[in-house]
Structure formats: C-alpha cells, structure tokens
Amino acid sequence: MKGSFHAPKLDPEFFPGEYYGQQMFGDILNGWFALDRIMLVRLLMAAVLVVLFVVAFRSPKLVPKGLQNVAEHAIDFVRVNIAEDILGRKEGRRFLPVIASIFFAVLFWNVTTIIPFLNISPNARIGMPIVLAIVAYIAMIYAGAKRYGFFKYVKSSVVIPNLPPLLHLLVVPIEFFSTFVLRPVTLALRLMANFLAGHIILVLLYSATNFFVWQLNAWTVVGGLTLVAAVLFTVYEVIVIFLQAYIFALLTAVYIELSLHADSH
Template identity: 80%
Template sequence: MKGEFHAPELDPEFFPGETYGHMLLEDVANGWFALDRLMLVRLLMAAVLVIVFALAFRNPKLVPSGLQNVAEIAVDFVRLNIAEDILGKKEGRRFLPIIATIFFTTLFMNAATIIPGLNISPNARIGMPIVLAIAGYLTMIYAGAKRYGFGKFVKSSVVIPNLPPALHLLVVPIEIFSTFILRPVTLALRLMANFLAGHIILVLLFSATNFFFWQLNAWTALAGVTSLAAVLFTLYECIIIFLQAYIFALLVAVYIELSLHADAH
C-alpha cells in the first residue's frame, strides 16, 4: 500500500515556544500566562474535576443516587482505604480533605492519557507532579510542627535516640536528606516517569502501526499486531491511572503518619 508515514514528535508537547509552535497568551505579560496544549489539557481536566463534584453534591440527598452515589463511593474509598487505614479514624478524618484532593486531582490528570484528542497526562511533565508533591510535603511538615512545634519536630525526625554521638555525624545528614528532600522528590518523579513512559510507549506503538501499514508492503500484517499491542497497553494504562493516584495519596498519608509520630523511631 502507498501512503505517507508521519514520524512522531514529542518536542512540541514538552518544549513548546518559538521553536516548536505558538502558545496562547504568549504575548501577555511577557509570556507569564502563556498556555501550550499540555497546559490546556491540565486546565480542562481541573475544570472537569470541579464540575463533576459540584454536580454530584449540588443537591445532596439522604439516599444518594446517580452521580452523587458514585462520588460518595469514591470519597468513601479514599476515607476508608487510605486516610483512616493509615492515620486512624480521628486523624484520617482530619486530613481527609487534602488526601482526597490529591487523590482525585492525580486521578483526573492521569485519565487524560487515554482520552481521544487529549492523549497525554499533564502529569507526564514535571510541573504538576511537583505541585502535588509540594502539597503533600507541606501537609507533612504542618502535621509534625502542629503536634511537636517545628524545632522539636525536625529534631525528632532526624535524630535517632540512643545512638553513639559519633554516629549522629553520619546519621543526621542521611535522615535530613531522606525525610525532607527525598520524599517530595521521589513523589514527583515517580508520578511523572510513569506517565511519560506510558505516553512514549503508546506513541511508539501507534507510530509503528502507521509505519507498517503505509510503508512496508510486505509487512503490513504487522500493523495489526502493533494495533492490538497499543489497545492492550491502553487497557493497562487504565490500571496505572488509578494505581498511581492511589500510591501517591497513600504515600502522602504515610508521610503524615510518620510526622505525627516523629518521636517514635
């Protein structure tokens, strides 16, 4: 078969601007409010999240049905299986708003990766994962500082009691790095890496389908194989969409729990 193969390009998605394409509002305030396609996807999914929950709880009924019922089941899942499971009932309810916000924001942003026309998660670029990680990080710091006072919280987090004094020279820097630097960095990088890798794999599979179908006459049948692989990987991405939101929110809850019991090394 004769046709034209279009090689995939990731640069316009991740490095927009003068080199790779026009951005909306790039001439406003020296580009401070410039929006590329990925930012528009991010804003769209944020709007969808707000609209879904606004519609679900705009007129709550004692016996829920429809969208309210789905939303309550989802919130109960976060409350029971993440917040209260890790923090206990009292602290779980206290920190449920931030944990649920992080979970549903991550979930909706992840979902864009399999929506036709969007085809990419805003979490595939580091900005959104950093925002979510900072939200979890500040909550962790707040939880410990509120219980112990900031100074005592930091000391309790990094100083392990009953160690020989000489070992503190080694252990304290490790604990500072692990607790106050590594936690938010790994939260952000884990989320970004999963969806960047997923996006690249899907691009390669669909591009291979395009290539085999249009360019290699003797290998056209392979287009069916790569198409099937792309569909199966898309189904796998559906699992990852939920799993990464769950892991992110779960780790935030774990870090909050560690802050609340910083003196219990």
C-alpha cells in the same frame, strides 16, 4: 494500500515556550505563561473534576443515587482505604480533604493519557507533579510542626535516640536528606516518569502501526501486531492511571503519619 507516514513530534508538547508562546498567545514574558496543549488539558480536567463534584453534591439526598452515589463511594474509598487505614479515624478525617484532593486531581489528570484527542497526561511533564508533591510536603510538615512545634519536630525526625554520639554525625544528615529532600522528590519523579514513559511507548506503538501499514505494505501483518500491543498497553495504562493516584495519596498519608509520630523510632 498507499499513504504517508508522519513521524511524531514531542517538542511542542514538552517545550511549549517557543512554539505555543508565539503561535497561540504571543510572546508573553518569553513564553512563561504560554498555554500549550498540556496546560489546556490540565485546566479542562480540573474544570471537569470541580463540575462533577459540584453537580453531585448540589442538592444531596439522604439516600444517594446517580452521580451523588458515585461521588460518595469514591470519597468513601479514599476515606476508608487510604486516610483512615493509615492515620486512624480521627486523623484520617482531619487530613481527608488534602488526601482526597490529591487522589482525585492525580486520577483525573492521569486519565487523559488514554482519552482520544487528548492523548497525554499533564502529569507527564514535571511541573504538576512538583506542585502535588509540594502540597503533600506542606501537609507533612504541618502535621509534625502542629503536634511537636517546628524545631522539635525536625529534631525528632532526624535524631535517633540511644545512638553513640559519633554515629549522629553520619545518621543525622542521612535522616534529614531522606525525610525532607528525598520524599517530595521521589513523589514527583515517580508520577512524572510513569506517564512520560507510558506516553512515549504509546506514541511509538501507534506510530509503528501507522508506519508498517501505510508505508510498508509488505509489513502490514507486523503493523497488526504493533496495534495489538498498543491496545494491550492501553489496557495496562488504565491500571497505572488508578494505581499511581492511589500510591501518591497513600504515600502522602504515610508521610503525614510518620510526622505525627516523629518521636517514635
């Protein structure tokens, strides 16, 4: 069995400015607005998400069926199991639009990691996780500031009552860092790290299969093992795709809930 092995290259995907900026759309502002493959996948899946919901609710029926039925069940899952479960009925319905938007955006951008010819999640690069974390952060700040006023909300979030005065010198900076810095950072990094790691592992497994089967004929059996491992890891990625969307939306709801009850320690 003859063939050739081509090592995978990640540079064009993760550092698009120089590569795609010149080759696809020219040098626009030094590549800042280059539409590389990840950005195109991101725009494609955003369009698919919008079109699906527009079509599903274009002419809603009292007794839903087909795509409308699927869309309503999906929204009900977010409403019941995330928004209302964490925030209660009143606040859950109030913040459902932002929580549901985050859930479906993360879900649709995650799923491309296992779609042939797309093969990567846009969330595997830090830009989109940062944007999603900022949206969750703004919702968290808004919830607290709307209820208490901004400065009272910040004070209630970082000052634990009934502590000895000297301990406040230690506790207040820790609470501030934990609440207003660490939360959005961990949201973004968790999402990015999961799909960057998953993408790299899948690239390595399928590349190993290619190498052992086409380059080293005597190692074809090992290539079969790496192929089985790649398929099993792809199945695992299906679970991670949903789980990371659920966790991101769930933590957004939890942070909003903590803001709404910032005065309760």
